[in-house]
Amino acid sequence: MPAPRQPFAENEGAPPDSVVAFVSRRLGSDFEPGYGYGSWVFLGRDAVLKIDPIEHRRGSFSADSVADGLDLAGVATPEMLGAGTIEGHEWIEISRIAGAPAYLTWLDYPPEARRRFMQRLREALAEWRKIVPVASGDAEGDGMVKSASEALFTIESAREQLAGALPFMPPEYAKYADDVLLKREALEIKKGESPQVLVHGDLWLGNMLASEAGELVGLIDFGRAAWAPADAELDTLLRFWRFPWLFVPEEWEPRYRDNQDVLDYSLLSGIVADSTIGLSDEDAAIRLAVYDLAYRLKKIADWGWSDEQERLLEAVVHDDTYRRVIEARS
Numbered sequence: 001m002p003a004p005r006q007p008f009a010e011n012e013g014a015p016p017d018s019v020v021a022f023v024s025r026r027l028g029s030d031f032e033p034g035y036g037y038g039s040w041v042f043l044g045r046d047a048v049l050k051i052d053p054i055e056h057r058r059g060s061f062s063a064d065s066v067a068d069g070l071d072l073a074g075v076a077t078p079e080m081l082g083a084g085t086i087e088g089h090e091w092i093e094i095s096r097i098a099g100a101p102a103y104l105t106w107l108d109y110p111p112e113a114r115r116r117f118m119q120r121l122r123e124a125l126a127e128w129r130k131i132v133p134v135a136s137g138d139a140e141g142d143g144m145v146k147s148a149s150e151a152l153f154t155i156e157s158a159r160e161q162l163a164g165a166l167p168f169m170p171p172e173y174a175k176y177a178d179d180v181l182l183k184r185e186a187l188e189i190k191k192g193e194s195p196q197v198l199v200h201g202d203l204w205l206g207n208m209l210a211s212e213a214g215e216l217v218g219l220i221d222f223g224r225a226a227w228a229p230a231d232a233e234l235d236t237l238l239r240f241w242r243f244p245w246l247f248v249p250e251e252w253e254p255r256y257r258d259n260q261d262v263l264d265y266s267l268l269s270g271i272v273a274d275s276t277i278g279l280s281d282e283d284a285a286i287r288l289a290v291y292d293l294a295y296r297l298k299k300i301a302d303w304g305w306s307d308e309q310e311r312l313l314e315a316v317v318h319d320d321t322y323r324r325v326i327e328a329r330s
Contacts, residue, residue, distance in 0.1 A: 097218035099209030164301030204240035
C-alpha cells in the first residue's frame with residue numbers, strides 16, 4: 001500500500017531564525033504570530049506578513065493581488081504593501097484591517113446581529129462575483145486565481161482524488177463515493193456546466209473580520225480564490241457550518257462543538273439562493289455533495305484512513321445531507 005501524501009508536513013515546523021528576523025525588520029519587534037493554514041502568518045500593528053513555509057514554491061499568494069484594497073459593498077479587503085522572497089520562501093505584506101476574526105465573537109452575537117452579519121456577507125459576495133480575473137492555466141499566463149479543476153470544483157478533479165484515496169478506503173465507501181460521482185456525471189450530461197464566476201473559496205468566520213459592534217468589515221485570505229461555478233462558493237462555507245470545530249484553533253473547539261445551534265442554516269438562505277440560481281433542489285444538492293466529497297477524498301489520500309475520516313465521509317456520501325441546506329434558500 002502506498003503511503004499517504006502528507007503534503008503539509010513542512011508547514012508544521014517553526015520558521016527559521018532568519019525568517020523571524022526578517023519579520024521583525026518588516027513589522028517591528030512587537031509583532032505576534034497569527035493563525036494560518038498553509039502559511040506562516042505574522043501580525044504587526046498596521047500590516048500582516050504571510051510567508052510560504054515551502055521553499056521555492058511560487059504563486060501561493062497570487063490571488064491576493066486580485067483582492068488588493070477592494071471595497072465590496074462596504075466590506076474591505078487588504079491592500080498589497082509588498083512581496084518577495086526570503087531564503088527561498090515567498091512572502092507578501094498586506095495591510096491589517098481593523099477588526100477581529102469573527103469566530104472569536106460570533107458566539108456572543110444575538111440572533112439579529114448574526115442575520116445582519118450574513119446579509120452584509122451576501123452583499124459583499126455579490127460585488128466580488130463581478131470581478132473577472134485571469135484563471136490559472138489560461139492562455140494569458142500562469143493566472144492569478146485557481147481554475148475550477150485546481151480548486152477541486154470539477155467532476156474530473158473529484159475523480160482524481162478518488163483514485164488517490166482508493167488504496168486507503170474500505171471498498172464499501174469507495175462504492176458510495178463512486179455512486180455520488182456517477183450522479184454528478186449524469187447531471188453534467190443532462191445540463192452541462194454552470195457559468196463561472198470569481199469565488200473566494202475559503203469562506204469561514206476566521207476569514208471574516210468583525211468590528212467591535214459585530215459588523216462584517218473585512219474579508220481576508222484569498223489563497224483559494226477560484227474561477228468556478230457560483231455554487232462552489234458554498235463549499236467551505238457549508239463545511240464550516242457543519243463542522244466548525246475542524247476550523248477553529250484547538251482551544252475554541254469545545255465551544256463550537258457545544259454551540260452548533262448558533263450556525264443556523266437559515267442564516268445562509270440568501271447566500272445559498274444567490275449561489276444556486278437556475279439549479280433545482282436535487283441538482284444543487286448533488287453538486288454541493290461532490291464538492292465536499294472531492295475535498296474529503298483529498299484528505300484521505302493525504303492522511304490515510306481513520307475513524308474521523310470515516311465519520312466525515314459518512315456525512316458526505318449521502319447527498320440527502322444537502323437537501324435541507326438547499327431548502328433554506330426558499
